[in-house]
Amino acid sequence: MTNKKNTKDLILDAxxxxxxxxGFYGVSIRQITAEADVDPALASYHFGKKNDIFDAVMLRRAEILNRERIQMLDDCIRRAQPNPAPLHEIIDAFTHALLNRSNKGGTGWKSYFAIIAQINNHPELGGVIMTQYFDPLAKKFLDAIHATMPAAEKEDLFWCYHFLSGALTLTFSGTERISNLSDGLCQSSNLDAVHERLVPFITAGFEAFKQQPNKTP
Amino acid sequence: MTNKKNTKDLILDAxxxxxxxxGFYGVSIRQITAEADVDPALASYHFGKKNDIFDAVMLRRAEILNRERIQMLDDCIRRAQPNPAPLHEIIDAFTHALLNRSNKGGTGWKSYFAIIAQINNHPELGGVIMTQYFDPLAKKFLDAIHATMPAAEKEDLFWCYHFLSGALTLTFSGTERISNLSDGLCQSSNLDAVHERLVPFITAGFEAFKQQPNKTP
DNA sequence: AATTAATTTAAACAAGTGTTGAATTAATTT
DNA sequence: AAATTAATTCAACACTTGTTTAAATTAATT
Structure with a gap:
């Protein structure tokens, strides 16, 4: 096991x-290369423009994470065949990889999730990665949900997905201020506790749209 | 009705x-004053440091919004007395002012919500405003929820609040990529449609924790 | 061992950064 | 009307920004 990292990874880690x-604009290339203990010119040499560094940071983990999540979705669907997969299992499959990496993946993954949260507010930055990796996953997820809730309206499910996405983003960004609300309730870092609550919460939210509303025109 | 705005407001609007x-680091004082059609030195003259401009932007609307939301919560509690307020009314009171301003408040309010979403990921920036305005409101909200769900565990409700907060943040930031998932489903800007779905979704999520789980030790 | 390629260094570039001070104009008070 | 305060302008400051260039060094290949 080689402990010595190459320059490219040192820069990406930093x-x-x-x-x-x-955030992207709040960090300079010189700060990055100083953190990586490397000459500033090496950033341009290895990656090109500053935007390309950002893209490289995103790409590195996007592939891993995406593969895991798609795998878990497929498994969960296959297990239930020929019936549709249970709702809570679909939601767990969608969120489990995030929890796992955020919990046991080390500080790099924590940082990565914080950046994901930022991208949601700066579409100009991570547009490509999102379109290429996250959108197909979201589509697969929504299809599975629709299969297990065939009576629900598609538009309802679409918005429910957005609410889930928001809850996920804030929860796993790790940057949320715990504030003085918790009163010591939340012994932080116990992310399993979060997941135990997130899945039932979101599941119940989706189930509220299981039947079409009484349309009385 | 005076249409002529003073310099301070011109700068804050820009x-x-x-x-x-x-984002904060992605914008320079010169860009701001250029947008406001005003001399760069006026930013320092009227507000001081760049951070103070940001704080002033936040403060302006935080007071208005906070007063509205607290008012609606109080009204909703008073209406139900001596019973606890219904869950869905509490959640509506918590979210309605956001929807209303985001929908009919003009572009300024839209921008404001987008900044709020950023603050969630950059605690260093809006810490003071959050602690002073949003935390007391959240506490009042959680108290009301607890009153109407006395059997629920406090820690559960605390995390449910976080999920709500995340869903709200992403929904009202307005910067979310609608992506190619919608397939024309979401005729955007129809924020009433969002609210009609957000409240039942979140309400159902909370209700999943109405009873304590069967503790079988 | 010689040659080529890849990587690292150090210096420099023009442009942009937040902020300040003195001079000038506008508004308000005496 | 004069005097005083407030607001605005312009120029400049020291410093940082992303990026490039050419030379020096290291690694890889022949």
């Missing part, structure tokens, strides 16, 4: 860490 | 608009 805290 | 799109 960029990931700093982007997570201060 | 800053709000630009911060919403590119």
């Amino acid at each position: 960029a990931e860490k700093l982007f997570a805290v201060r | 800053a709000e608009k630009l911060f919403a799109v590119r």
Whole structure:
């Protein structure tokens, strides 16, 4: 097991860490290369423009994460055949990989999720990665949901997905202020506790749209 | 009705608009004052440091919004006395002002919500405003929920609040990519449609924790 | 061992950064 | 009307920004 990292990864690690805290525009190339203990010119040499560094940071983990999540969705659907997969299993499959990486994946993954949360507010930055990786996954997820809730309206499910997406984003970004609300309730870092509550919460939300509303024209 | 705005508001309007799109670090004072058609030095003259401009932008609407939301919560509680307020009314009171301003409040409010979403990921920026305005409101909201769901565990409700907060943030930031998932389903800007779905979704999520789980030790 | 390729260094570039001070104009008070 | 305060302009400051260039060094290939 080689412990010595190459320059490209050193830069990506440093960029990931700093982007997570201060955002794309809040971090300079010189700060990144200083954190990586590397000459500033190497950033341009290895990656090109600053935007390309950001894209490289995103791509690195997007592939891993995406493969895992699609796999879990497929497994969950296959297990239930010929019936549709249970709703809570679909939602668990959609969220489990996030929890797992955020919990046991190390600081790099934590930073990565924080950046994902930022991308939601800056479409100009991560547009390509999102369209290429997350959208197909979301489509597969929504299809599975629709299969297990055939009576629900598609538009309802579409919005429910957005609510799930928002809850997920904030939960796993890790940057949320726990504030003085918790009163010591939340012994942080216990992300399993979060997941135990997130899945029932979201499942119940979706189920509220299981039947079409009484249309009385 | 005076149409002529003073310099301070011109700067705040421009800053709000630009911060919403590119974030705090992504916008320079010169860009702000150019957008406001005003001399760059006036930013420092009227507000001080760049951080103070950001705080002023936040403060302006935080007071208005906060007063409205607290009012609606109080009204909803008073209406139900001596019974606890219905769950869905509490959630509506918590979200209605956001919807209303986002829908009919003009572009300034839209930008404001986008900045709020950013603050969630950059606690260093809006910490003061959040602690001063949003936390007390959240506490009042959670108390009301607890009153109407006395059998639920406090920690469960705390996390449910976070899921609500995430869903709200993403929904009203307005910066979310609608993506190619919608297939023309979502004729955007129809935020009433969002609210009609958000309240039942969140209500059902909370209700999943109405009874304590069977503790079988 | 010689040659080519890949990587790292150090210096520099023009442009943009937040902020300030003195001079000038506008508004308000005496 | 004069005097005083407030608001605005212009120029400049020291510094940082992303990026490039050419030379020096290291690694890989012949």
